[in-house]
Amino acid sequence: MTAPHDHPAPTTRDVADEPAAGPVAFPGAAVAGGLLAVLLLVGCGLLVRDLLAEAGVIDGDTWVHRAAVALGTQTWTTWMWAVPIGCAVIGLGTLWLALKPRRRTHVMMADHPIVWTRPVDVARRISAAVSDLPDVRHAVTVVGRRRIRVLVTATGPVDSERVAQSAREAAGSAAVAHRIGVKIRRGVRS
Structure with missing residues (x-):
């Protein structure tokens, strides 16, 4: 018989055969959501200020009520078209930020998905x-979507095919571009 405080042993499972979603960049909608949150906090601050003014804690008139009365007495004029157009642009922009695909930030290792x-x-x-490699003083590599660029600073003769082969082997099973561009600066001495 097991005691009530005993917990069942955790089970382990191999997740290597399950598909894994790749890491992606920060969503653009989060920035828009943060800005909206700041605007809402400012609005709340205005309402709290008006509440304190109405209660007599601070001197002055209520700002939100005065603005609402002033806007309520307005008649339609041509400058007011800017408001619905601005709202439509902001709405479409936020919709685009929410729906746009996020860029991948990592590459998958082909032998381990x-x-x-x-x-x-x-x-x-x-x-x-x-x-x-022999006669290589310094190497700088840039991994892009379509190709890998390797800039080699050499102190002697360096074979670009050997550099490309070494780059392929070093990339290993990383799912990166297969085109490798090699540029060699010769004659540079330390």
Whole structure:
């Protein structure tokens, strides 16, 4: 018989066979939501100020009530078209921010579909591997969507095919671009 304070043992499962959603960038709608929250807080502050003025805690007239009365007595004029047009533009912009796809921030490792890495980490790995080649003084790598660019500063003759092969091997199973561009600066001495 088990005691009431005993908990069942947790079960483990392998998630390697399950599809994993890739990491994506911060949603643009969050920024718009933050701005809307600030505007609502300002509105709440105005209402609290009017409540204090109505209660006699502070001197002065209520601002929100005065603005509502002033707007209620207005008649339609051509400048007022700016308000619905502005509201439509803001609404469409917020809708676009909510629906636009977020860009991927990581690349998948082909041999492990649940493991992701940043493109900058792949670039650092390639730069380190290329820097270990003979006569290579320094290497800078940029991993883009379509290609990988490797800029090599050499102190002697360096084979660009060997640099490209080293970059391919260093990228390993990262699902990055297969086109590798190599640019070599020759004759630079330390």
